[in-house]
Amino acid sequence: QQQVKQSPQSLIVQKGGISIINCAYENTAFDYFPWYQQFPGKGPALLIAIRPDVSEKKEGRFTISFNKSAKQFSLHIMDSQPGDSATYFCAASKSDSWGKFQFGAGTQVVVTP
Amino acid sequence: DTGVSQNPRHKITKRGQNVTFRCDPISEHNRLYWYRQTLGQGPEFLTYFQNEAQLEKSRLLSDRFSAERPKGSFSTLEIQRTEQGDSAMYLCAASLPGSGNTIYFGEGSWLTVV
Numbered sequence A: 001q002q003q004v005k006q007s008p009q010s011l012i013v014q015k016g017g018i019s020i021i022n023c024a025y026e027n028t029a030f031d032y033f034p035w036y037q038q039f040p041g042k043g044p045a046l047l048i049a050i051r052p053d054v055s056e057k058k059e060g061r062f063t064i065s066f067n068k069s070a071k072q073f074s075l076h077i078m079d080s081q082p083g084d085s086a087t088y089f090c091a092a093s094k095s096d097s098w099g100k101f102q103f104g105a106g107t108q109v110v111v112t113p
Numbered sequence B: 001d002t003g004v005s006q007n008p009r010h011k012i013t014k015r016g017q018n019v020t021f022r023c024d025p026i027s028e029h030n031r032l033y034w035y036r037q038t039l040g041q042g043p044e045f046l047t048y049f050q051n052e053a054q055l056e057k058s059r060l061l062s063d064r065f066s067a068e069r070p071k072g073s074f075s076t077l078e079i080q081r082t083e084q085g086d087s088a089m090y091l092c093a094a095s096l097p098g099s100g101n102t103i104y105f106g107e108g109s110w111l112t113v114v
Helices: none
Strands: A004-007 A010-014 A019-025 A033-038 A045-050 A056-059 A062-067 A072-077 A086-092 A107-112 B004-007 B010-013 B019-025 B031-037 B044-050 B053-057 B065-068 B075-079 B088-095 B109-113
Touching (some): A019 A086, B019 B088, B019 B109, B044 B065, B075 B088
Parallel strands (some): A010 A107, B010 B109
Antiparallel strands (some): A019 A072, A062 A072, A086 A107, B019 B075, B044 B053, B065 B075, B088 B109
């Protein structure tokens, strides 16, 4: 059973546009929600992460929005650039399971010039 | 650079052969993780070590898989009697003491079983 569901599977956005990726989780014990960025042939790289005690976290052009009651969180990429073209994964874990993540299936983002 | 090195980066092997992957984190990394990623999917947790102790193994880690971390430094993941379903990228990740849930992945080792 997939504990973290991610959508959309892929998206195309024009340069300068906003990319939005959504994730939903089942386990209410999850309390750490990172997003990873992965380029072809490379390992995932941590982008930004949030804990459920805040509803939003922003780092540069990347923002996580978190809705605890709905058990949903999303990644917004503002002013999307061609260099942002990659696969993005959401993940979730529990505090007592450090490093043991449940990952979403990934979203392939293509930013067109 | 995440400080986590993996080799070989690519391995093609015939079904039934054994393969071994190695992960070298920097010395400060106390926790080390192995994940598996198949095409079009997110990584799946396999096992993790705290220093040299293997603390948890996923049900995905069948009897043909064995991981070790002697002396709490580098780690190896061995797959015996490989099957075509083992074809995937095997990712090693590590974390620093006190870093909580923050883990850093290596670039992965691609396995193709033919």
